Every structure is written in C-alpha cells, then in structure tokens.
Amino acid sequence: MAPAHHLEPQAVLRFAPSPNGYLHLGHALSALENERLAAVLGGRLLLRIEDIDRARCPPHLEAAMIEDLAWLGIPFEPPHRRQSEHLADHRAMLARLQAMGLVYPSFESRSDLKALAEARARETGRPWPNDPDGAPLYAGSGRAMPPEEVAARLAAGEPHALRLDMAAALARLDAPLTWTEVDAAGQPLRVVPAHPARWGDVVLARKDLGTSYHLAVVTDDALQGVTHVVRGMDLFEATAVHRLLQELLGLPAPLYRHHDLLLGPDGRKLSKSDQAEGFRALREAGVTAAELRRQLGF
Structure with a gap:
C-alpha cells in the first residue's frame, strides 16, 4: 500500500x-x-x-x-x-x-476618563499610566459598580462601552x-x-x-x-x-x-x-x- x-x-x-x-x-x-x-x-x-x-x-x-x-x-x-x-x-x-x-459596562466618556486619569495622577503624585497607544489606562469605576446601578443605567439607555x-x-x-x-x-x-x-x-x-x-x-x-x-x-x-x-x-x-x-x-x-x-x-x-x-x- x-x-x-x-x-x-x-x-x-x-x-x-x-x-x-x-x-x-x-x-x-x-x-x-x-x-x-x-x-x-x-x-x-x-x-x-x-x-x-x-x-x-x-x-x-x-x-x-x-x-x-x-x-x-x-x-x-x-x-x-x-x-x-x-x-x-x-x-x-x-x-x-x-x-x-x-x-462589564463602563459609562464614562473619553473626556471623563482623561479627567479621572489626571485626578488619579494628582492624588498619587505620579503620572497615570498610558496604554501602548498613549491613551490613559481605564481609571473608571465600571468594574466595581453595584449590579443594580448597572442595570438601571442600561435600562435608561445610557451610552456605554463594554470592557474586558x-x-x-x-x-x-x-x-x-x-x-x-x-x-x-x-x-x-x-x-x-x-x-x-x-x-x-x-x-x-x-x-x-x-x-x-x-x-x-x-x-x-x-x-x-x-x-x-x-x-x-x-x-x-x-x-x-x-x-x-x-x-x-x-x-x-x-x-x-x-x-x-x-x-x-x-x-x-x-x-x-x-x-x-x-x-x-x-x-x-x-x-x-x-x-x-x-x-x-x-
């Protein structure tokens, strides 16, 4: 064969x-x-x-x-x-x-996130880290938001991103x-x-x-x-x-x-x-x- x-x-x-x-x-x-x-x-x-x-x-x-x-x-x-x-x-x-x-969903705008990163930098006295493209790493509260608040904001149709x-x-x-x-x-x-x-x-x-x-x-x-x-x-x-x-x-x-x-x-x-x-x-x-x-x- x-x-x-x-x-x-x-x-x-x-x-x-x-x-x-x-x-x-x-x-x-x-x-x-x-x-x-x-x-x-x-x-x-x-x-x-x-x-x-x-x-x-x-x-x-x-x-x-x-x-x-x-x-x-x-x-x-x-x-x-x-x-x-x-x-x-x-x-x-x-x-x-x-x-x-x-x-998880996050509800912050780009300007919100920029302001949050700047605030965190002032609080810590160190620059807030950026991603490889130069944008501030996510500094919002979406991951820790209570489920009931998330559900209410989604039900209200608020603009949001879904993050990993x-x-x-x-x-x-x-x-x-x-x-x-x-x-x-x-x-x-x-x-x-x-x-x-x-x-x-x-x-x-x-x-x-x-x-x-x-x-x-x-x-x-x-x-x-x-x-x-x-x-x-x-x-x-x-x-x-x-x-x-x-x-x-x-x-x-x-x-x-x-x-x-x-x-x-x-x-x-x-x-x-x-x-x-x-x-x-x-x-x-x-x-x-x-x-x-x-x-x-x-």
Whole structure:
C-alpha cells in the first residue's frame, strides 16, 4: 500500500484596510507585503473591508479604495468581506466572553476618563499610566459598580462601552501568552512574549457600534481561516490583546509579520488625515503601478 501523503494546509493572508479616508503609500506598502508573502507561500490573498464604523466609512471611500488596489494590480480573491455585514459573528464572540463573566459596562466618556486619569495622577503624585497607544489606562469605576446601578443605567439607555476585565481574563490562562513573528519568507524569526495587561481593560464593544477593532479582527481572522497576519509595526503591541482574545475564545493563533512603516517628513507614520491624497495624487500625476511598486521596493 502506498504511504499516505499529508498536505500542509494552504496559507491564507488578508489585507484589511478601513475605508475612512483615501489610501496612502503606507497602505500600498502593507498590501504589497501581503501579496509577496502570499506568493512565496503559494497562499490565498483576501481583501477585508473593516467598516464597522459606518458613519466614518462612506461608500465612495470604499469604492475609491477598491479602485486604487485594483490599479496597483494586487490579485485579491473574491468575494471581499465587509465587517459591517457580519456584526452577528462579533456579537456571538462577545456573548461568549460575557458568559465567562469577563465583560462589564463602563459609562464614562473619553473626556471623563482623561479627567479621572489626571485626578488619579494628582492624588498619587505620579503620572497615570498610558496604554501602548498613549491613551490613559481605564481609571473608571465600571468594574466595581453595584449590579443594580448597572442595570438601571442600561435600562435608561445610557451610552456605554463594554470592557474586558483584564485581570479576570489573565487569571484564566494556563500558560504564558506568546505569538510567533515570521520573516518575509514566512519563516519563524522569534517567539514574542505577549503582555496584554499593558492595555488595561480594553473596550470590546460600544453601544453604538456593537463591536470593536480588537474583537472584530480576531473574529474575522478566525472565520476566514487566516494563517498569516501581515501588518505594520503600529499594530505590534495590539497583537498581545488579539492573542489573549484568541486564547479565551479557543480561536487559532495565526503567525504574524509586522513590517516597518513608511514615515512622513516629520518622522511620524503616514495617516489618512494628513496624507489623504498621497496614493491618488501619484496616479493622477501619471505614475504607473509598476513605478510605484519599484519605489516601494517591490
């Protein structure tokens, strides 16, 4: 009898921009990094449209994004997944975390939280800690709020966020949390210790949106069978939160590659707010897709 041959599962990658502005060169770089690794691995390449905030993601920006990527010549496999069409998937994951007792509502606004952090700093004489993105860690009272007060405020329809009880979540882990970082050929580079506690009690959903970036991205990666996540270094620290959610929900852990960012003249990463026309301006000036690829090292 001939020996059985076990085929390795096909790699699946995704480029997942949010259409809340026109694409800039940093997006082109990330899309091309995904295309290159998918080609090296002989894998599938998906386009996911991260549009959970519909108010900030109008149809004309989504259409422009798809047009720009098509001009660049990246062979995304259809159909494209729109996050806004799969909110039920995100809610199902949130419900699982709620059933574990790991989620609580908080009713403070961003300005409230900033004022609370400043007050705590004055009380202690030390700066209140920030998360890796520079925002103050949650300093509110949601986790300790009496259940009857929570119920009354929810019944009154007060705006709120649903947060992960980070300490309780970490207490459920049986082993240290890590992820594997790979190189441009998909080969393991190093195992990275994950420290989600640096983010404090992160937001998992808001009353007006029903989910958050962190919860939506791990849900969609799992449901799409993503095996390799290629994205910029600006999301390196967020991977710790994603790995925690994957462990809590029993979801597979992709391999990760965090590539260097393109920086503007001021040394900061490019953003849609100050580089909104970057990609389109080059096209309109007559730059070809091949020339842009060469400019970015592809």
